[in-house]
Amino acid sequence: MEQSGKLVKVLLKNTNNPRLAWRIFKRVLSSPSNESHGISFSAAPTIARILVRAKMHEEIDELHSLMLSSPIENAKFSSFLSVVSIFAKSDYIDKAFTQFQFLRSRFPENLTGIYLYNVLLEGCIKERRVDFVSWLYKDMVLCRIAPQTYTFNLLIRALCDSSCVDAARKLFDEMPEKGCKPNEFTFGILVRGYCRVGLPDKGLELLNSMESFGVLPNKVVYNTIVSSFCREGRNDDSEKLVEKMRGEGFVPDIVTFNSRISALCKEGKVLDASRIFRDMELDEYLGLPRPNRITYNLMLKGFCKVGMLEEAKTIFESIKENDDSMQSYNIWLQGLVRHGKFIEAETVLKQMIDKGIWPSIYSYNILMDGLCKLGMLSDAKAIIGLMKRNGVSPDVVTYGCLLHGYCSVGKVDAAKSLLQEMMKNNCLPNAYTCNILLHSLWKLGRISEAEELLRKMNEKGYGLDTVTCNIIVDGLCGSGDLDKAIEIVKGMRVHGSAALGNLGNSYIGLVDDSLIENNCLPDLITYSTLLNALCKAGKFAEAKKLFAEMMGEKLQPDYVAYNIFIHHFCKQGKLSSAFRVLKDMEKKGCHKSLETYNSLILGLGIKNQIFEIHGLMDEMKEKGISPNICTYNTAIKYLCEGEKVEDATNLLDEMMQKNVSPNVFSFKYLIGAFCKVPDFDMAQEVFETAVSICGQKEGLYSLMFNELLAAGQLLKATELLEAVLDRGFELGNFHYKNLLESLCKKDEIEVASGILHKMIDKGYGFDPAALMPVIDGLGKMGNKKEANNFAEKMMEMASVGEVQNKVDPNARHLHQNNWQNILHRHHFNRDDGSGIALKSLTRVKKGWGQGDLSSFEPQRVDYLDYFEDDD
Structure with a gap:
């Protein structure tokens, strides 16, 4: 122990020279004597802390390997546990978990305390490793280690963070059986979980049950539910809950009011939010919390969003008088740019500089984004020059906005030149930037240039992700090369982006083992793209097989995937097949969308089932789904073909009353029908x-x-x-x-x-x-x-x-x-x-x-x- 203590002291003296400390540790460890091994590993927690603090990843990996290969003795067991704890608390949860499992297999009888389980659970939650959380809980049960309330809180939080609120509630209900009593944090975690998945009513039920558990409600839980009601636009329910807060003796604080204001502004009810804001400003009479910086910025953003720029300017001037902040200037800039007020935006930039608030890269990017969206690309290009003159280097977002602007108007050559300029200015493009250009090149049929870009993306290590693969799959589907697209999607499941190597000899350079990562697995967009192409080609059997494979990969289809089948079945007059898909879709919890109704109306029209078209449109209205121009045009077309010209005319009248502007097709069918009658x-x-x-x-x-x-x-x-x-x-x-x-x-x-x-x-x-x-x-x-x-x-x-x-x-x-x-x-x-x-x-x-x-x-x-x- 004395020798071990000396080694620890030597290592601590070299904390500021971590590489020397690591060499000393390894030198002692390399001694052939078992005693030196024991001394060295007793000092493992000390060297682990030094390496973690210095972020010496390679050395940490080596230490991890050495510990896993070392014969562990009871004397060193506590040191190994300490290293597990250090790794768990320092974002090395994979290493911590592996070491814990190693110790668990060698010394199961020694792991009897809850502390290490709690530390590991905290690390798992931090890094969102739900699989580890599940294993740890099962292991605790197996080892008959009694969890604490704190342990349950961690487990419930992990499940809620993964949107598994039903499982979290089940665990909550099991707490009394395990001898644990829920506390205010338990309730707060579960209420927040319910609210995150859009179930604030369940959260409210839980709030109302707190006193039966001997736990008093608190303001945090109330505010969580109020915020959730506000986000869902349920302002009446939020008002009732605020009144209940007051009745329970809780004074609504700034968080409560900011939540309400934020929700109202997001809904576009800025005047209602403004009334609350004005009441807050008169707190000396009403006893309400004074608006803070967040409140002012919420109102500023709200007024800007709905185009009430005069009101926004008044708020902004008020902010400037009390507390100049970069965030407020950026919100005001964004509001001006969104509404095309570029001269005023330029003035705001000058005001910032005059006040010593130098515009950030974000400020310039706001201008860049607005100009590019309006197609003012020469002006946007000039912003880069302005940034450089003011000592701000354009970043990948700046160039990305301009590159996207060029691609959106078909100026791919200008976009390619911009990409070269980025690299020349030491601004490395990311996968998003390259994908924009890749999509445009493929869309324009410039395949060889797209291949070259892919190769360079791989060589530069920008990372070929699922989006990259989806662009290629979409391009192949668009050009009719479905077999190759299917081959790539199958390859993605096994090889990630290396599946692009199957495209041909020019892509061989893309086959890189380092790219075989989970971030390049096929997603719903991948499958939907391929499903649509197969159905469009009439290959329904292959599409069904792919759909089954998708579900086998635990990708739950959304309404988009179902709508693809419904649309193409309807288009081909296969109504019975379409309705079978619809039945399955609704069974899986996916409700009919506007696109679903449009497809069904198309299918009914092809089959001349005019009466049923009226029924579907009535159902849409009952469910609050507003028909769009496609809905009306399809219905008008088939009503005219079914010689129901008067009904079609009434439908045209209805669409205009509902402010759905008719287009040429809306009138095309009616003119043809009246001429056919004939009624010129x-x-x-x-x-x-x-x-x-x-x-x-x-x-x-x-x-x-x-x-x-x-x-x-x-x-x-x-x-x-x-x-x-x-x-x-x-x-x-x-x-x-x-x-x-x-x-x-x-x-x-x-x-x-x-x-x-x-x-x-x-x-x-x-x-x-x-x-x-x-x-x-x-x-x-x-x-x-x-x-x-x-x-x-x-x-x-x-x-x-x-x-x-x-x-x-x-x-x-x-x-x-x-x-x-x-x-x-x-x-x-x-x-x-x-x-x-x-x-x-x-x-x-x-x-x-x-x-x-x-x-x-x-x-x-x-x-x-x-x-x-x-x-």
Whole structure:
């Protein structure tokens, strides 16, 4: 013991020189005598503390290995226990646990106290090692070691931290059987656990039962439940609980009030929060706690969130008078940037510098993020220069915001240059930054560049994570290479990101054993991506097999995974299969979402089960799920196809009353249905309403024109086509050749000739075959001069070869300023026209309604989208 004490003293003298202390320890340990071994290991706790304090990880690993390989004697047993305790308290829980198990297997009869179990439990909780906690509890039971109340508190906390509140409650109920009485900390831990998983009512029940256990409620437990009620928007319940607090003799403190204010602001009820705040400022009359810095910042953030910038500015000025803080400035900056007030934000930055509060990297990143989200990339780039001039080095977040901004607008080359600039400035990109660029490269089909980036990510050690793998899996699914995507997902389960090595020879460099980590296992996004691709390809059997594998990996499917099956089954008309999935989904606790209803309405429509569509929409309303534009459009489409045009019209009226703005598709089905009836007057009403809401959309005009033409309404179709030519729309979706041919068959040669002249005068390129029936008609009429002119034009157009079906951009009368185009589009899109629409849909007018189409004033050219299939 004397020799051991000397070694300890020598080691302690060299605490500030840990490497020398370690060499001394090893020198004594290396002596061949067993006595030296005993002396050395008796000093193990001392050297362990020195190594831990110096964070000498390699030496700690070596000490750990030496102790596990040493023959333990009872004389050294206490030293080994001390080292276990030191490791457990110093974030080396894996080593502590391994050593404890080693001691437990060698000397089971010596481990009879609860202290070490408590220390290990504390370490496990700190590092969230629930598996260790479970083992320790079972071992305590096996060894018949009586737990203390403190032990139960640790176990309950561990379970609550893992959201296992039912298991935590079971343990709580077992405490009296084990001779332990719950204390106020036990109740506080379990109440907090209930509140964290969204069960504040269970927490309230527990609070009400405290006195039956002989434990008095405290303010902390009350505040925990009040905060939870507030987070869930249950402000009435929180108010009742605050009143109960007062009745129990507890004065609500600043924590109580800040919780209420925070919850109200998050809900957008900033005025209600403001009233509480004003009451707090008048505490000398009401006896309420005075607002603190947190209160002021909560109100500042709340006002900024809802755009009440004048009120926010008043709060901010008040904060500046009493307590300038970087956090308050950053909240105000973020509020200004979020609402596009960049000049004011710049002024705030200058104020900070003038007051000696130098903007932090976070302050600049707020500006950077806001500018990038608005697409103001040149201004965002200038921020980096400003930061450097003010002595602040851009970090990975700064560059990440700008890189994401470049990628979002397709400027991948600029993003690649920025990545090089980052590394040149010694700012190492992280996996998130690289994944942004990787996703954009893959999305644009620049596969070889994506491969090169992956290789560099691996070489630089940035870490290929699950997100990286998901990007590759998504890209392969998008390109139709499902087999390779499946292969990678299977490989991820075994090899982690090294599974990317299966992509081909160019990826061999990625196969790195160091990357085989749990952080690269497939997640729900991985499986959902693959499930969607398989279902889309009609490979339902393979999708079901993958779904089973996912559950085998203990990944509980969410509503997204279920909705994938429901959507694709419905799309293919397999309603019975879709409803079987729905039944299983609800059995597993996943409720129908908006996407679920949209898919089911689609499936019912395909099967022409119109009555059931009404039932589903009624169910949505009962459950408080608001239909969106997709819901309404799908329902309108199938109501129209089922000849329930009046119901479809009512649905269009309803969506506008609920402020769901209709789009082109909303009107497309109605116009087609009225023309099919036929009821051209009502079709015209809907068309005019559509134009007033959606603007001068080419798709609307082409639909109306083609329907009129198909119904033989040649005169109305001609008037509409002339309006189209005046607006400069492309003619690709207009069956103008059929109109010309039909007019010629009806001997309306002059009308057909007039249309052609207008198309040529407007600078249109079109199919020269359209001239043939008019040339023939003019020839039969004896108007050979005009027929020859058209024939020459036809030969000229045929020699060009390609049919453009649009206005020649070089046509003199169509030149105009780009800003005028932008303003023109804005003019037609800014007004939703709901008032006009509602008025129009409530009556059926005769003739063409509000004036005929020829009275429309010619508009500037506006190149617009074609129809797309929205199924």
